[in-house]
Amino acid sequence: MGEPQSLQGSPAERGRHAIQDVDIHAWSRRFGLLADPNRLEILLCLHRSPGISVRELAEATGRSENAVSQALRILRHENCIMSERIGRSVVNRLDDAVIHEILHNIGAEHG
Known part of the structure; x- marks a missing residue:
């Protein structure tokens, strides 16, 4: 058997770096927003029909x-959308580039 791998190059060390290189809490919040069918439908509508x-x-x-x-x-509240009053109505737009990209990756298209 060869020499043991150094911890830095071990699978465990690479795994630790993967976790440290990502904002786990931010991604968890985003995926939580997308996991709710009601919010996901709304985000898809906002993606296809801004305003x-x-x-x-x-x-x-x-x-x-x-x-x-x-x-x-x-x-x-999670800074995913922007709402703007125009006259008597309030219009809404998707305002999160990452969620925008995720929606593209699941097959959402623009109108």
Whole structure:
């Protein structure tokens, strides 16, 4: 048998570096947002139709405006979306480049 590998080159050491090189908590929060079907549908709608209102999101997803508003509050709190008042309505846009890329990777296309 050959000489034992140094810890730096061992699989365990490389694994430790992989964990240290990534912001685990940020990724966990993002995946948590995407894991909820309601929020994922909303994010897909925002991706395809930037500037969509709460009423239009509710219509698109088949959910109540209240349920959509609650999901948007969570997404806004996590800095994933941007909401802007235009006249009497508030429009929403996806504002997270990483989530944007993830949506592309799962097959989401632009309108």
